[in-house]
Amino acid sequence: DVKVTQSSRYLVKRTGEKVFLECVQDMDHENMFWYRQDPGLGLRLIYFSYDVKMKEKGDIPEGYSVSREKKERFSLILESASTNQTSMYLCASSSPGPIGDTQYFGPGTRLTVL
Amino acid sequence: AQSVAQPEDQVNVAEGNPLTVKCTYSVSGNPYLFWYVQYPNRGLQFLLKYITGDNLVKGSYGFEAEFNKSQTSFHLKKPSALVSDSALYFCAVREATSGTYKYIFGTGTRLKVLA
Numbered sequence: 001d002v003k004v005t006q007s008s009r010y011l012v013k014r015t016g017e018k019v020f021l022e023c024v025q026d027m028d029h030e031n032m033f034w035y036r037q038d039p040g041l042g043l044r045l046i047y048f049s050y051d052v053k054m055k056e057k058g059d060i061p062e063g064y065s066v067s068r069e070k071k072e073r074f075s076l077i078l079e080s081a082s083t084n085q086t087s088m089y090l091c092a093s094s095s096p097g098p099i100g101d102t103q104y105f106g107p108g109t110r111l112t113v114l
Numbered sequence: 115a116q117s118v119a120q121p122e123d124q125v126n127v128a129e130g131n132p133l134t135v136k137c138t139y140s141v142s143g144n145p146y147l148f149w150y151v152q153y154p155n156r157g158l159q160f161l162l163k164y165i166t167g168d169n170l171v172k173g174s175y176g177f178e179a180e181f182n183k184s185q186t187s188f189h190l191k192k193p194s195a196l197v198s199d200s201a202l203y204f205c206a207v208r209e210a211t212s213g214t215y216k217y218i219f220g221t222g223t224r225l226k227v228l229a
Contacts, residue, residue: 004157031215040123042204042221043158050215058216090157094215101215102148103206105157 003027004106006091012112019078021109023091030095032074033103034058034066037088049074081113116141118207120220127195128228135190135223137205141212147188148206148217149179158204164188165210175199195227 007022025032031050035043035058045058047066055066063085067075074093078085089109094101117140127133139145146165150158162173169181179190190203205220 035219040221042120043219045216048216056216092158096215101146102160102163103150103158103217104160105150107157108155 004091004093004104006089006106006109008109009107010110010112012114013078013081014114015082017078017081017113019081019111019113021076021078021089021091021111023074023076023093023106024072025074025091025093025104026072027093027095027104028071029093029104030071031093031101032068033092033094034064034074034076035090035092036060037090037108043090046076081111083113085111086113087111116207116209116212116218118205118218118220120203120205120223122223123221124224124226126226126228129197130194133192133195133199133225133227135203135205135225137188137190137220139186139188139205139207141207141209143212144210145188145207146210146217147179147181149173149177149188149190150204150206151175152202152204152222154201161190161203195225197227197229200225200227 004025033048034046049055049068065077091106092103094103148163149161164181172178206217208217
């Protein structure tokens with residue numbers, strides 16, 4: 001079974017803090033994604049990566065950055081956390097191919113910024 | 115531009131009755147379509163996908179979905195609902211030859227199955 005793990009299930013931070021969210025997948029997938037999930041808005045893509053050291057902006061990258069130094073690990077960084085970044089953060093991975101690139105999700109990190 | 119719509123925020127159905135969760139999409143070419151389910155305090159789990167071929171796709175937990183190109187729809191169905199099917203359901207789409215692996219997700223539909 002594909003396993004995607006996220007470093008924390010729940011996280012509470014203060015405004016202005018630098019926050020690191022870590023994601024690790026064990027299936028040698030090329031693609032990794034960071035989403036945030038908010039009620040009524042569904043999933044919105046923050047950043048994604050096709051390969052090590054490669055990244056592309058998603059739909060809402062402002063206030064976030066990412067790092068992918070190893071294939072299995074994709075980190076989301078909030079440079080200076082703000083209250084409007086309180087949300088559920090979901091990491092996913094997938095492998096490209098002709099049969100469609102199913103995304104496999106981690107359990108999520110619920111971040112609260114006070 | 116790609117888009118996906120789930121017109122119902124919530125669907126209520128009695129246990130044992132058939133259920134339908136609606137999804138419509140817009141892409142410029144052929145679509146890849148997915149359904150995912152999210153149980154409370156969990157990540158999303160893959161249910162089924164349409165890539166090509168038979169318009170009726172069968173997936174996990176007895177769910178199926180029908181791809182309708184003329185109506186640009188991919189509704190999720192199950193013949194007999196269970197209380198344990200209560201969850202949040204997401205439809206996702208991308209254009210097959212878009213050159214990107216970026217998917218667009220719907221806003222989600224909460225399914226409540228009443229005992």
